[in-house]
Each structure stands twice: as structure tokens, then as C-alpha cells.
Amino acid sequence: MTEPIVSVAPGVLEGLDAWRDLPINQQPTWGNTEQLARVTSELSKLPPLVFAGEVDQLTDRLARVASGKAFLLQGGDCAETFDSATADKIRNRVKTILQMAVVLTYGASMPIVKMGRMAGQFAKPRSSDTETRDGVTLPAYRGDIVNGYDFTPESREADPNRIVRGYHTAASTLNLIRAFTQGGFADLREVHSWNKGFAENPANKRYETLAKDIDRAIKFMAAAGADFDSLKRVEFYASHEGLLMDYERPMTRIDSRTGNPYNTSAHFVWIGERTRDLDGAHIDFFSRISNPIGVKLGPSTTPDMVRRLIDILDPNRIPGRLTFITRMGAGVIRDALPPLLEAVKGTDALPVWVSDPMHGNGITTPNGYKTRRFDDVVDEVTGFFEAHRVVGTFPGGIHVELTGDDVTECLGGSEMIDEATLASRYESLCDPRLNHTQSLELAFLVAEELAVIA
Numbered sequence: 001m002t003e004p005i006v007s008v009a010p011g012v013l014e015g016l017d018a019w020r021d022l023p024i025n026q027q028p029t030w031g032n033t034e035q036l037a038r039v040t041s042e043l044s045k046l047p048p049l050v051f052a053g054e055v056d057q058l059t060d061r062l063a064r065v066a067s068g069k070a071f072l073l074q075g076g077d078c079a080e081t082f083d084s085a086t087a088d089k090i091r092n093r094v095k096t097i098l099q100m101a102v103v104l105t106y107g108a109s110m111p112i113v114k115m116g117r118m119a120g121q122f123a124k125p126r127s128s129d130t131e132t133r134d135g136v137t138l139p140a141y142r143g144d145i146v147n148g149y150d151f152t153p154e155s156r157e158a159d160p161n162r163i164v165r166g167y168h169t170a171a172s173t174l175n176l177i178r179a180f181t182q183g184g185f186a187d188l189r190e191v192h193s194w195n196k197g198f199a200e201n202p203a204n205k206r207y208e209t210l211a212k213d214i215d216r217a218i219k220f221m222a223a224a225g226a227d228f229d230s231l232k233r234v235e236f237y238a239s240h241e242g243l244l245m246d247y248e249r250p251m252t253r254i255d256s257r258t259g260n261p262y263n264t265s266a267h268f269v270w271i272g273e274r275t276r277d278l279d280g281a282h283i284d285f286f287s288r289i290s291n292p293i294g295v296k297l298g299p300s301t302t303p304d305m306v307r308r309l310i311d312i313l314d315p316n317r318i319p320g321r322l323t324f325i326t327r328m329g330a331g332v333i334r335d336a337l338p339p340l341l342e343a344v345k346g347t348d349a350l351p352v353w354v355s356d357p358m359h360g361n362g363i364t365t366p367n368g369y370k371t372r373r374f375d376d377v378v379d380e381v382t383g384f385f386e387a388h389r390v391v392g393t394f395p396g397g398i399h400v401e402l403t404g405d406d407v408t409e410c411l412g413g414s415e416m417i418d419e420a421t422l423a424s425r426y427e428s429l430c431d432p433r434l435n436h437t438q439s440l441e442l443a444f445l446v447a448e449e450l451a452v453i454a
């Protein structure tokens with residue numbers, strides 16, 4: 001992608017660095033700037049992780065979501081870590097997303113666009129630049145691509161070498177995802193095997209029943225002579241928050257087919273709630289790349305902001321280009337979302353609307369755990385569907401923090417995880433994730449909502 005065959009339009013390359021002169025939030029202070037320069041130069045020469053053609057295909061898939069013909073399932077860790085990029089953990093997350101997708105496809109009879117918060121979700125925005133423990137103040141943990149989680153001065157120092165390690169960890173994660181989703185593991189005829197290895201519980205049982213139905217249907221179709229080539233592979237897209245500009249900029253390359261810039265670190269990137277300033281660096285930079293992009297919208301978002309975001313990020317009104325990911329909070333969504341939907345409805349813009357029911361529902365328990373109530377997550381998703389019903393727009397997807405592992409990070413669900421239980425397997429270094437069972441339960445609930453629409 002580095003040597004364009006077609007010419008690049010005037011100003012495009014300069015434009016990719018315009019963000020450097022704009023106000024910017026949530027970037028680390030790198031101590032060693034010479035090393036940073038070496039690292040970003042090295043990164044800009046490493047191969048792209050995704051191909052522009054795949055990225056365009058995703059835009060096309062999201063265009064179908066925008067027009068109500070498909071649904072987006074986006075999920076994964078709050079923060080991936082280098083240590084947890086293991087085969088087992090990656091497989092369990094992919095299996096969980098595939099299972100949720102099957103539940104949704106079956107329930108809604110609608111294609112599901114599958115996307116991981118995976119293979120690059122390493123940089124985190126923080127509410128404070130520093131963290132204080134027992135009178136000691138150190139830089140906050142900003143994700144494995146910036147510094148270490150251990151609370152020591154050495155570990156918390158921003159280390160540019162971590163950026164290259166982030167790239168290689170993303171590459172090996174994406175490689176395994178591609179192997180799983182293209183190499184037979186994700187074949188719909190394996191629908192039962194995705195459930196193996198997970199603890200038995202009512203959600204799994206419900207899944208088994210559904211898997212049996214699917215099996216029977218497949219056997220029937222096979223007997224009738226159907227061709228199953230399309231069942232062998234699934235499209236699976238990689239996404240992360242486009243936050244750390246010293247990663248996002250060097251990974252952005254000119255596509256030799258079109259002369260357009262693509263961020264080749266992921267198929268889809270989103271701008272977070274804390275970096276969506278209309279006049280800031282992130283909005284400017286991401287307005288210039290050709291990938292489909294998302295923007296998180298919290299409760300302070302006004303209808304005017306939504307209209308301005310559309311004009312800046314999707315001036316040509318490209319179907320599938322822009323996704324709004326709302327994260328309002330369960331108690332707020334029914335009031336906060338309809339005015340935003342109304343502001344766009346009936347205009348020439350058709351963004352994808354996605355619910356992130358996680359980030360507006362954080363609480364801290366008396367025993368000190370950052371957690372979320374499963375009931376609040378469900379309530380926000382229900383409120384999201386209600387708001388769209390009222391306004392007459394299409395609820396296009398869900399964006400959730402989940403893991404395939406049997407963790408105890410969110411309260412409630414059919415396993416009835418309580419405050420005391422949180423301590424037993426709380427593994428997230430950042431926000432609490434739905435575990436495998438809670439993820440499946442949520443998928444069944446969303447499938448019921450979708451079945452009403454379909």
C-alpha cells in the first residue's frame with residue numbers, strides 16, 4: 001500500500017498530519033522522543049494488518065445495517081493485554097461471538113455483521129493522568145501499548161517500544177482469528193462444538209436446543225442437495241478505539257488501487273467519548289481516512305453535535321461510513337436518545353445506530369470493585385430498542401465488553417453473581433466484562449427484540 005500506482009490527490013498526505021496542530025486529549029507523555037521517532041518510523045514500514053478491499057467490504061456490510069437489512073454485533077475486551085493474547089482466550093472470545101451471532105441470526109432471520117474489539121484494543125482513555133495509592137502518585141495505566149499495569153515507576157513510564165509490540169500482538173491475534181473464521185472452525189455445521197468447554201447452565205442449555213434445530217435444518221438441506229460453501233467461512237472484522245495517534249497515524253497508508261488513505265490497523269475504528277471534540281485532533285484525523293468509523297455518544301450529546309459530526313465525518317453521505325455508538329446509561333437512554341434520532345431522521349444522512357449498554361452503567365461496589373449490573377445492561381438495550389420504535393429508526397447493533405472466560409466482573413445474570421463473588425475471578429485490568437453466560441443471555445434477549453422487528 002505504500003507505493004501508489006494511482007496519484008494521490010493534492011493535500012491528502014498533508015491533511016493526514018493536520019491533527020498535529022489541533023488540541024488533543026488522552027495521549028501519553030513519552031519520555032524518550034528519539035526512540036518514539038524511531039518506533040513510529042519502523043511502524044510506518046511494517047505490513048498493513050488489513051487490506052483496503054476488506055475495509056470497503058465492511059463499509060458495504062454496514063450500509064446494509066444502516067438500511068435495516070442486517071445487525072451489527074461488536075464485542076470483546078475493554079482492554080486487550082499482551083499477556084492475554086493466548087490461543088485459549090482468543091478462541092473463547094471468538095466462540096462466544098460466533099454463538100451470540102448464531103442466536104441473533106436464528107432469532108431475527110437477519111444477517112449479523114461480526115466484529116471483535118480485538119487485535120488492537122490496547123490503548124485506554126483515563127479520567128485522570130495519574131493514579132495515587134497509599135500516598136504514592138504515578139502515571140495512570142493507559143493500556144499495554146503505552147505502559148505497564150504494575151504500580152511501579154518503571155512499569156508506569158510510557159515506553160515507545162510497546163507500540164511495536166502492540167502491532168505484533170495485533171498481527172498474531174488477527175492471524176488466529178482469520179485461521180478460526182476461514183479454516184473450518186467457524187463452519188456453521190460446528191455450531192455444537194462452539195459450546196464445548198463452557199460450564200453447563202441454563203443459557204448454554206438454551207443454546208444447545210437452538211443448535212439442535214440448526215443441525216436438523218442443515219441435515220434437511222444437505223439431503224435436499226444444498227451447497228454449503230457459504231457456511232464454511234464467516235466474515236469477521238477487527239476493530240478498536242482509535243485513540244493513540246502514534247499508532248493510528250503510522251498505520252495509515254495510501255491504497256495503491258485508489259490513492260485513498262486507509263487506516264490499516266483495523267477494519268473499523270471508533271472515536272471515544274473523551275476524544276470526540278468537534279475541533280480536536282481525533283475528529284480531524286479520522287475524518288480523512290476511508291475506513292468505516294464509529295463515534296461514541298454519551299448523555300451530554302446534543303442534536304446539533306450529531307448533525308455537525310455527520311457533516312465533518314461523512315460529508316459525502318457514504319452508506320455504511322458512519323456509526324454512532326450510544327452509551328447513555330439505563331436511566332437516561334429513553335429520554336436522551338430520541339432527540340438525537342429525530343435530528344437525523346428525514347435528512348440525507350443514514351448512520352448506523354448501535355447501543356453500547358456498558359459504559360453508561362458503571363458502578364463501584366462498597367468492596368471496591370468497578371462493576372456493572374447485568375440488569376442495567378439489559379435495561380439500556382431494551383431502552384435503545386424502545387427509543388428506535390418510538391422514532392421509527394432502525395436499532396442497528398450492540399457493542400459490548402465481553403470475554404469467553406468464566407469471569408465474575410458484572411453483577412447478576414442467571415448465575416446471580418453478587419458483590420462477594422466479584423472477588424473470585426475478577427481479571428479485567430480496565431472495565432468489567434460480561435462473561436460467557438451473561439453474553440449468551442444478552443444475545444437471547446436481543447434476539448427477542450429483533451424478532452419483533454424482522
Ligand code: PEP
Binds near residue numbers: 078
Ligand atoms: C471503551 O469503549 O472502553 C471506552 C472507554 O468507552 P467510552 O469512550 O464510551 O467511554
Ligand code: MN
Binds near residue numbers: 078079401
Ligand atoms: Mn471500556
